[in-house]
Amino acid sequence: MKKRRSLVWTGMLIVLVVAAGLGAAAFMNSRYGWMTPAVERFEAxxxxxxFRTAGDQLERYExxxxxxxxxxGIDLGATVPxxxxxxxxxxxxxxxRWFGQIAATGANTIRVYTILPPYFYEALVAFNRKHADTPLYLMQGIWSPEEKLIELKDAYLPEIKEAFEEEIVHAVGAVYGDTTIPPKPGKASGKYKANAGPYVIGWHLGTEWDPVMVTKTNEKHAAVPVAEGTHVTAKPEASPFERWLAGLLDDLATxxxxxxxxHPLAFTNWxxxxxxxxxxxxxxNEDLVSVDPMHVTAGDWLAGYYAAYHVYPYYPDFFRIDQTxxxxxxxxxxxxxxxxxxxxLKAHHAGIPIMVTEFGVPSSLGLxxxxxxxxDQGGHTEQEQGDINVAMYRTIIEEGYAGAALFSWQDEWFxxxxxxxxxxxxxxxxxxWLNxxxxxxxxxxxGMYPSKEEKITINGDASDWKKLKKGKDKFRLETPLPGWKEVWAAHDEGYLYLMGELEQPFDAERQLLRFGxxxxxxxxxxxAELGGIVLDEGLDTLLTIGRDDETEMTIASNYDFQSRLYGTRYGMIPYPEEQQKDDSGVFLPWKLTVGLAMEPPDSKFNMPFEDVLVGKLQRGTNDFxxxxxxxxxxxxxxxxxxEVRIPWMMLGFSDPSSKQVITYEDSGKAFxxxxxxxxxxLPWISERAEAAGAGAGSAAKQVSLEAIKPYTWDGWNVAQYVERLKPSYERMKEAFNSAP
Structure with missing residues (x-):
């Protein structure tokens, strides 16, 4: 009986001890956040x-x-289309869902640029607790008052420094789940309860610094003395801007x-x-001023200090012209x-870890x-994007960097x-809309694709068009010229789609298909492209389909954005007067500028104007x-x-969601x-001169363009989109999983 009573008292004592422990945990969680994870850590x-820095590398306690x-790493954006x-x-x-997909690549870190809503940290902690052996660590960015910095060009202004300091306090509280951030337009807010602090791999302070702002700050505050921080201090050789950064890093550490x-500390650099x-x-301005991480030291900070850079292979221009x-x-x-x-860059930062926290190329048509x-900054297929990204990542690691973060996880239409x-x-x-x-x-x-990505497949097969609802999803066009059985149009947030059924099979050696x-x-x-066709109203743009290397979007010369901006306004390219006239009869190639004409004293040396063709449409299929x-x-x-899909801007649209087009007028400052x-x-068929002999072709006749019913649609205020992993995802998966 005494033994049984002893067991009862022992059980009650255990209950009391556990209750006391839970009470202590509740107290700790009330201060440091609920869902506090049990993560192995070093204590001193x-x-x-x-995590801590050790020489030029990062270390984890394990x-x-x-x-x-x-x-x-992978950089994670804050929005969707x-x-x-x-x-x-x-x-x-x-x-x-994204955490699972990111982790599946072999990535071990996600970088965010700013404070995100409470449910982001809750989702991350919950995910990591389920994947305790392979968690996703967090590189937390703290957004600077970027617009004010660029506008006022003085980092020491109280309104800027105070705003940045407040952002630091909010960011740390959000990560550790022990704060409530009041609502503010454009900012995350709410009650933060999930403690993601144990999953932080490092802090990433600020944004890419405007060189003019840095220079002006240095000039205005040259007499600012070096102040010794509690944990982070600027070295004597530090510039005023670097001293300002050291002070903010010390605020963050405190x-x-x-x-x-x-946790390890860094400021953003590029x-x-x-x-x-x-x-x-x-x-x-691209080599105007330096912001040197080596002018800052974190002597009384056990976790250490590292350098973080955004490094792309195409910007600034010296990457392709600097012989050194x-x-x-x-x-x-x-x-x-x-x-x-x-x-x-690595050699300059001897003794501290350095990471490339942004690198990558886009899978866009434009560049x-x-x-x-x-x-290049664009012009790559998704497969090419993956190959280039992998090559850059491997180069970064081979050069002894402590790691890298790919930009970016998701496409961003804004x-x-x-x-x-x-x-x-x-x-x-x-x-x-997606441009x-x-x-x-x-x-x-x-990928964040426009909504018909999985409804219309460009492959020369009309079966998917037959599934679209007439009037709702597609529209039958008028075909006043011979050669066509029927032509249909559709659209989404990225493209105007066309599908034509010809009376005879298309022969690119004999014919050219035209859409005006x-x-x-x-x-x-x-x-000349119209042959003998006479129109009562003009065409803004023209699509010619022929051999693979001939298929191209062109634009009326007096409508051409490129010539109007860089010819008339800036005088960088020839723009003959006859091409500026309405009904010039000339269609120009669709181009994008990739380099402006520059000469001293505005630049160090002469650079020619550079542009690239983007109107050439590639033959192929978007069947994933x-x-x-x-x-x-x-x-x-x-x-x-x-079948064809044409980007909205190539048709002159400045915003298809509100049906806005660029006009032929110019305010002198803006379109x-x-x-x-x-x-x-207007679709028609031109017989090639070598096949049909000289002449206008069989389609020559008068056509009233004004009488043709336009393809139209309701504007939209909600963007629909399709989410899908690109082939570049699979390539990064191979790279991450094969890295040390």
Whole structure:
């Protein structure tokens, strides 16, 4: 009986001890967040560490010892199509699904740029608790007051420094799940309860620094003394801007230490403000000032300090013109400027880890900069994107970097780039449609495709068109000229689609198929391509389908955006007066500018104007299940069937979601737009001169373009999209899984 009573008391004592432990845990969780994970960590003097720097590498505490750790990272954006980043439209369910897909690549780290909603951290902690042996670590970015910095050009202004310090406090609280952030437009807010702190691999402070802002800050505050921080201090040789950064890093360290944790620290940097000299750079601002991580030290911070850079192979331009980067060659003996640059940058940062936290190329039709070795900013299929990304990642690791993070996980429709920005109007509706000419929108290895991506397959087979609902999903076009049985049109957020059934099989050696497009008054009523066809209204753009190398979108010379902007306004390219006239009869190739004409004193030396053809449509299929899959495919013809998809901007649209087109007028400062009722489409067939003899061709006749009913649609305020992993995803999976 006494033994049984003893067991009862022992059981009660255990219950009390457990209850006390739970009470203590509840107290800790009330301060440091619920869902606090049980992660192995190193403890010294009450400070907990999971990661630390050791020489030029990163180490993780695992199985009771410190072991080298290579960062295999992916940068994660904050939005989905139809939304700007500040709307924070990614759902918890999407994050959870994405974490699984990212982890499946072999990646061990995700980098985010700013504070995300509470459910992001909840989803990450929940995912990692289910995958305790292979968690996804978090590189947490802290967004700078970027717009104010660029506008005011003085980092020391109280309004800027105070805003940044507040962001640091909020970021640390959000990560550790012990804060409530009040609502603010464009910012995440709410009650943060999930403690993701133990999964942090490092902090990433700030954004890419504007060189003019850095220079002005240095000039205005040259007398600012070096202040010794508690954990992070600027060295005596530090510039005023570097001292400012050191102070913010010290604020970050002090805030995190309140949680009895330490993680490695870094500030964001990029090639434009790197500490190296670039004698081959043409623009002064691209080599104007340095922000040197080596001028900052974190002596009293056990977790250490590292350098983080965004390094792309095509920007700035010195990557392809600076002869000092031709000192390293690849396996074929060709100069490898990217590897040369990485090697020089690594040598400068001797003694601390350095990572490339942004690298990659986009799978877009459009491109904005040329890079050596074909590593251009765009113009790549998804397979080519993967091959280039893998090659860059392996180069980074081979050069001894502590890791790298691929930019980016998902495509981002809201993004802009310099050579298409003037034509995307209104700018605040950019996220509503996919402009495949804007390369910045298509860096992801998770594709965000327009809504008919899986409904219309470009393959020369009309069977998928027959499944579309007449009037709702497709529209039958009028075909006043002979040679066509029927022509259908459809659209989505990325393209205008056409499917034509011919009376006879298409023979590219004998014929040219033509589609003329008009959205407004103006353009060409006559042209060599029209043969003997006489129109009562002009065509803005023209598609010619012939041999594979002939198939091309062209644009009326007086409508051509390229000539109007860089010929009339900037005087960088020839623009003959006769081409500026309405009904000039000339259609020009569709081009994008990739380099502006520059000469001293505005630049260090002369650079010619550079542009590239983008109107050439590639023949192929966008059938993802096919071994011939080509993400850039624009047309295919088989037998009597021809299928086409045309990017909206090539038709003159500045925003298809509100049916806005670029007009023929010019304000002198910006292009003007107006709403269109739709697109009038005229198909015809031209017999080749060598087959039919000289003459206008069998289709010659008068046609009333105004009498043709336009293809039209309702505008949209909700963007539909299809989410799918690209072939570049599989290539990165191979690279990550084969890395050390």
């Amino acid at each position: 003097n009450g400070i907990q560490l999971k 199985n009771g010892e410190w072991k080298p750790f290579l960062v295999k 139809g939304h700007d980043p500040g709307e924070l439209a990614v759902t918890k369910e999407q994050y959870t 805030e995190e230490q309140k949680r009895n944790w330490q 090639v434009t403000t790197d500490p190296l000299a670039h004698p081959g750079e043409v623009l002064y 980067l031709n000192d390293v060659t690849d396996a074929e003996g060709n100069p490898d400027p990217y590897r040369s640059y990485l090697r020089k 904005a900069h040329l890079g050596p070795g074909g590593r 993004k802009k780039t310099w050579n298409t920005m003037p034509f995307e109007l209104p700018a605040d509706r950019r996220a509503m 495949v000419l804007t390369n910045e929108q298509m860096f992801g290895i998770l 497009f008009s959205t407004q008054a103006g353009g060409n009523k006559h042209a 299940s096919s071994t011939q899959y080509n993400s850039l495919a624009g047309w295919e013809a088989k037998g009597t069937t021809v 003007l737009t107006k709403a269109t009722e739709g697109v009038r489409i």
